[in-house]
Amino acid sequence: MLGIIIGVASVIIIMAVGAGAQNMILSQIKSLGTNLVGVIPGHSEEDSPFSAMMGFSVTTLTYNDAMALREKRNVPHLVDVVGYSKGVGTAIWRSNSYDTNLSGTTVGYLVVEGGEVEQGRFFTEEEERNLSRIVVLGSTVKNELFGNSDAVGQKIKIRKQTFQVIGVMKERGLVAMQDYDDQIFLPISTMQKLTGVNNIGLIRAKVDSEENTDETMNDIMVTLRERHNISDPSGRNDDFTVRSAVQALDMITSITNALKYFLAAMAALSLIVGGIGIMNIMLIAVTERTREIGLRKAIGADNFHIMTQFLAEATFITVIGGVVGIFFGALISFLIAFGMKYMNYDWVFEISPLSIILAVGVSVIVGLIFGLYPARKASLLNPIEALRYE
Helix, strand or coil, rough: HHHCCCCHHHHHHHHHHHHHHHEEEEEEEHHHCEEEEEEEEECCCCCCCCCHHCCCCCCCCCCCHHHHHCCCCCCCEEEEEEEEEEEEEEEECCCEEEEEEEECCCCHHHHHHHCEEECCCCCCCHHHHCCCCEEEEEEHHHHHHHHCCCCCCCCECCEEEEEEEEEECCCCCCCEECCCCCCEEHHHHHHHHHCCCCCCCCEEEEHHHHHHHHHHHHHHHHHHHHHHCCCCCCCCCCCCCEHHHHHHHHHHHHHHHHHHHHHHHHHHHHHHHHHHHHHHEEEEEEEHHHHHHHHHHHHHCCHHHHHHHHHHHHHHHHHHHHHHHHHHHHHHHHHHHHHHHHHHCCCCCCCCCHHHHHHHHHHHHHHHHHHHHHHHHHHHCCCCHHHHCC
16 A cells, blocks of 8 residues: 555645746746747747757847847837846855856847846946946845945956946846846957857847737837848748747746656656555465355355456555555655745645556556456366465
8 A cells, every 4th residue: 555655645735836836937938928028049940849948059130130139120019128148157255256157138138038237327328238247246245245234336357357336236036047136247249359259149129919929929020030141931941040028938838847747757657556455465365264265155156256346445545555654755845845946936736636546546446457367266266265264
């Protein structure tokens, strides 16, 4: 019964944790807004991963592409556009140093991504164009380098270059699997000069209304095809990929569902181990109860009655194990959800009916299958030999 309890509890826990994690990820992405559109370098089909996600270096997007999308005559429904050039580096202030992420970005960052500047200010469009050596610190970076000291106005070094701190971002935490606090924000032109990379890794745009997303995506594709001299309107020759936040949500939902069900199936395999244990115990029971079986057959029980008795016992064991497993699985899932909520994660405690049906259904099937052989063996015993068995 212990094997069944562990197997059923594992299925319940994995399905509950998977649902909670999926809800947390999707809610974080939704918090950024469902009216966002992303442009990624490299071509990919609608149901395939991006080239950049596969580890390929694609350099088809430029800063001027992002600026072209900001023009209302090209994409009239865009509120603003932000381009990114990412990297890593060590920030140094006096004797303190901290390894962090470098985010070269444009002035549209606050409009598109959200977030607030807690101290100082964000950089301007003029500073963005003029390669100004200024930075805005995420809250984690500020605390690691400066502690309780005032960071605004101080100078730090990154890759042997000196930068002036003009602002500190308000603490935001982990959103959509990205730590917004563990970053240093630079003007994108400055970042490109610092790293020697002229292309950008991502363009993200905010649409004025979710209803205009499809039209905006089409305008973006037309604009970039014209800039990249791509005459094929079918999209097969595009050297970029345009995806909306809604499409990203659908893709992430599909991926997390597949992972959740795969892990649940792996957990269900432990029920097979429990079933083997039940079969062994029932075989021992048949041997120990040989005289009882002989007596029942001697007073009129046929093979069907004996087989039904042992099958019912095996099924009863698995059902009881399944019920206990559901209880412990739900209890542990609740404790996990409580702990995640205590740590301020947007976690939902959810025990899906599917997980209960799957767990109990498999446990009953396991009981029937692995109880069948011992039951059949018991039913075929000769009553005379069974009564003489010692």
